[in-house]
Every structure is written in C-alpha cells, then in structure tokens.
Amino acid sequence: MLGWREFLRHVYRQEMPDLAEANQLGANEALPDFYWDGDTDMACLSDVVDGVRQRGYSHHIERLMILANFGLIYGVEPAQLNRWFHAGYVDAFHWVTTPNVVEMGLYGAGVFATKPYASSANYVDKMSDYCSGCPYYKTKTTGDGACPFNALYWDFLDRNEDTLRSNHRMGLMYSHVDNKDDEELAEIRERAEEIRKMAEAGEL
Numbered sequence: 790m791l792g793w794r795e796f797l798r799h800v801y802r803q804e805m806p807d808l809a810e811a812n813q814l815g816a817n818e819a820l821p822d823f824y825w826d827g828d829t830d831m832a833c834l835s836d837v838v839d840g841v842r843q844r845g846y847s848h849h850i851e852r853l854m855i856l857a858n859f860g861l862i863y864g865v866e867p868a869q870l871n872r873w874f875h876a877g878y879v880d881a882f883h884w885v886t887t888p889n890v891v892e893m894g895l896y897g898a899g900v901f902a903t904k905p906y907a908s909s910a911n912y913v914d915k916m917s918d919y920c921s922g923c924p925y926y927k928t929k930t931t932g933d934g935a936c937p938f939n940a941l942y943w944d945f946l947d948r949n950e951d952t953l954r955s956n957h958r959m960g961l962m963y964s965h966v967d968n969k970d971d972e973e974l975a976e977i978r979e980r981a982e983e984i985r986k987m988a989e990a991g992e993l
C-alpha cells in the first residue's frame with residue numbers, strides 16, 4: 790500500500806524531466822503579479838497569497854482550489870506557477886511540488902490526474918467564508934463586479950472543449966455548458982478576456 794507522497798515520488802521518478810515542462814492544454818498566460826504581492830480585490834486570493842507571503846505555507850485546499858484552480862482556469866503556463874510554488878513555500882521540494890502543481894493543479898500532463906480540478910465561485914463559497922466579504926459578486930458571471938472565477942471557469946471549459954469533452958468525468962460539466970446559448974458564451978469569452986486585461990494592468 791502506498792501513501793500519496795510515495796505515489797508522487799514514483800510519478801516524479803517516472804515522468805521527469807518532461808513533467809516539469811508539461812502543458813497538454815497549451816496554457817500560455819503569464820502568472821499575474823498578484824501571486825507575488827497579494828494586490829488583488831479578490832478576497833480569496835488576496836488572503837491566501839498573504840498567508841504564503843507571511844508563513845510560506847497554506848492548506849492543501851487553498852493550494853489546489855484557490856491558487857492552482859485560478860491558475861488553471863486563467864490559463865497560466867504550468868511551469869510558471871510551479872516556479873512560484875517553489876519560491877513561496879517552505880515545504881516545496883521538487884519531487885512533491887511539481888507533480889502536485891503541474892499535474893494535479895494545472896492538469897499539465899495527464900499522467901495520473903483523471904480530470905482537471907476546475908471550479909467556479911460556487912466551490913470557493915462552499916469551502917470558505919471568503920465570498921461574503923469580497924467586492925466581487927459570487928453569483929454573477931458577466932457584467933460589472935462579476936466574480937472572475939465564474940467567467941474564467943466557463944471559458945476554461947469552452948476553450949478546452951476538444952480535449953476535455955470526451956472525458957467521462959467531465960460529462961456533468963459539459964452538460965451545463967450545453968445549456969448556454971451562443972450569446973451567453975460570447976459574453977463569457979468577452980468577460981474572461983477583460984479579466985486577463987485587468988490582471989495584466991494590476992486592476993483585478
């Protein structure tokens with residue numbers, strides 16, 4: 790019987806050096822600056838990044854479902870977020886951090902993750918109390934003040950449809966995508982682009 794760390798050690802030995810640069814979804818966005826300085830209005834990311842800056846540590850769920858999830862749906866290049874985790878965490882060792890970030894967090898290689906762990910504000914709200922104190926609206930997807938996680942989540946599913954729709958674990962997610970008409974999807978793409986521009990300008 791293997792524990793998670795023993796399993797990751799095995800994956801690392803099998804899959805390196807390719808794993809560190811794996812990018813099966815072709816994500817090529819730069820890591821937003823707020824990962825370094827915590828300067829964002831998004832209450833969840835601001836607090837979690839501040840915690841990493843102060844302690845060099847955060848809980849697994851904060852790593853996977855806030856930091857990596859945002860990177861995944863935003864389209865950050867996996868190697869860039871991996872380097873950030875190595876710079877920020879006191880427990881970052883290449884053999885355990887790289888499989889967790891590149892594969893589990895960003896679905897970079899498909900060597901053991903069976904689906905991407907993408908989620909919208911709905912999950913963040915269920916797992917934390919951040920949304921109630923956030924200036925973004927957790928239930929809005931487009932329009933002024935809409936939570937960035939929402940448009941980015943749908944845009945992630947939309948732009949990676951060719952790769953992900955055939956994954957049986959993604960069936961429920963794509964059934965929700967199918968409920969959206971062309972006009973709604975166009976608004977989501979527009980909002981996702983606006984969010985990336987805001988992040989680049991330090992205004993997110």
Ligand code: SF4
Nearest residue numbers: 831833919920923936
């Ligand atoms: S509303 Fe969105 S940005 Fe704000 S805390 Fe919730 S998930 Fe994070």
